[in-house]
Amino acid sequence: MKVTIVTFRDIFQSEAQEVDRFGEDYRRMSAVVFLDKSDAAKAGIKDGSNVLVESDNGRVVVVARISEDTHPGLAFMPNSPWSNQLVPAKTDDTRIPSYKSISATISVTDDKIPTVEDLLRELVS
Amino acid sequence: MAVCTGCSLLCDDIEVSIDGRRITKTKNLCRKGFGRYRSLASDRSVPRVDGRQAGIEEAISRAAEMLRNAKRPLLFGWSCSTLEAQRKGIELARRTKAIIDDTSSICQGEIMDMVIRKDIPTCTLDDVRNYGDTLIFWGCDPSSSHPRHMSRFSYFPRGEKLQRGHEEDRTAFLIDIRTSPTAKILAGNFIQISPGGDADLIEAMLAVLDGKIPRVRDKKAMISMMNRLKKADMGVIFPGLGLAYSLKGRMDRMKALVDRLNETTRYNVIPMVGHYNMRGFNQLLFDETGFINRVSFADGVDHGPVYSVVEASKSCDLALVVGSDPISSLPAGIAKALAGVPMITLDPHRTLTTELSRVVIPTALSGIEAGGSALRMDGVRIEFDPIVKSEYPSDEEVLSKILEEI
């Protein structure tokens, strides 16, 4: 399924980040993507299943959640090291990264959600 | 009364009960601010040099040595430090002929530049509370990012001219992509746009102001909003990250709209700065160099996109990171470049950046363990004293020592 990913800030996730960015709470609240109900149904994605999100820049496994509100074609992710796997490293003249409009595809996966440590290992590999 | 450094509202009405070094009870802190106070006791960073534990003194000396030997250092972060520490940081950048940049470079820099240069009118949040009768939250979700914004200043409180508060005296519009928690409160005045739709919306608003028919689906709603906006005694626009990213490179369109609105009545702009003292850094650097961010001291003062953290992460040979976690907040591809550079990091907490740093210097949490001053999102200076004793030095103290040793 093709979507545009828009990142956002969530207060519970911000709180978890303040307290411990290596903690399980922070991962649980960060490694998620919120999908439109009918989009998810069409793609056969259930609430709570792991999904692989891929952009031109990178890929990351997160858990899928179905939004209460409708937003076909859009998927929302809390801003975090997980969403940052997808943000293009290439920027335009402004040198401001495009954090809030990322083209991506989403598919169901059996792969595990990476921990912060996994993401760090990836960075230095 | 204590001050919260959880966001750029710098709430200064916080009541705290303390037992030794432990915080036992707080009043008036929002959930986010309470998280910051709680972090006093969680996951603090430890001093490290070249991958092993060390004393703070040793870490400082090693940092000074690395900075002395660097040819093209990048000094980055700054938005979570006091004005006093930032001043030392700018001095250190001069002395080491470094590139200095802050987080505004990857978020609100463009609009903050206009505000600080006075290209766009602004006012204080106290003015908003007293006189701001028409508000536009644009590409932001204050309930989540600045939880007390609407209750302390912008929408709910009574003000000098606005005795009846939000029910009768104020109108607030929200422009955003997502039906955010703030959209739930302002449901009746929520203008939902699609990603990148901000520029078109501005053109439509300008068209109505010029008496033309706007090219939008709901013409009636647009015209009635513009009629309301024109009736403002004092209007205030709060641009957030949504606008910053959607309108990057075209922020002059925002200025065009604000200028046009100001032909009819008074409109001000206060960017929704995230970190507690980003505006402070931008103001200080501007006062010293004429630029708010992205400055190189390699040869006098130079400024430009090549000195942005995004570019400098790839070109520097050393990075000093102060109170920021760029490894977490930069796009992974750029974080990867930065991870390949030797890093010195000052932070109260363990972060992704400290994990990858050669030298880690733990510091006191400002507002709680260290005093100083900072500029609120509206430029008002807020001073604070430490409320608990700390075993850690402040950023300012560490930077002073590094300066001495260089």
Add this chain to the structure above:
Amino acid sequence: MVSAMEIYQLTPKLNCKKCGLPTCMAFAVALLAREKQIEDCTPLLEPKYEAKLKKLREVMAPIAGATETGLVIHEDRCYGCGNCVVACPVNVANDPKGSAIGLGPKSDRVILVVEDGVVRCLNPKECRRFGPNRILCNLCTATCPSKAIEFV
């Protein structure tokens, strides 16, 4: 949230008036309004109504923390934003130098305060929804971004 009808279904339906009310339906309404306690219906405590009693306690549990006004706070959802604190007309009237102007409360006669990052209810009896002259005020719930306050 549980309705008066659901509660009625769980009463003994004897209309015996032992609870001090004319009918079991009136008792159900009073229970929901926090004016009566489950134990006020003495027949319900008899062994033969054991299952009903158990079920009634279950459905009432979520609102057990409600104050006399029926105000329930879901701390886990609360942002601590203080919108309710500043919008509550009683807070405004009793605390002109604090919550009325957006600051933390300076008077101890306010109803709502924020402590440790979440809202707390201090003086429920001051609430406009309470007492003989009550009105249907809903400013605290209408200004909340996360439905952390509810009336039952």
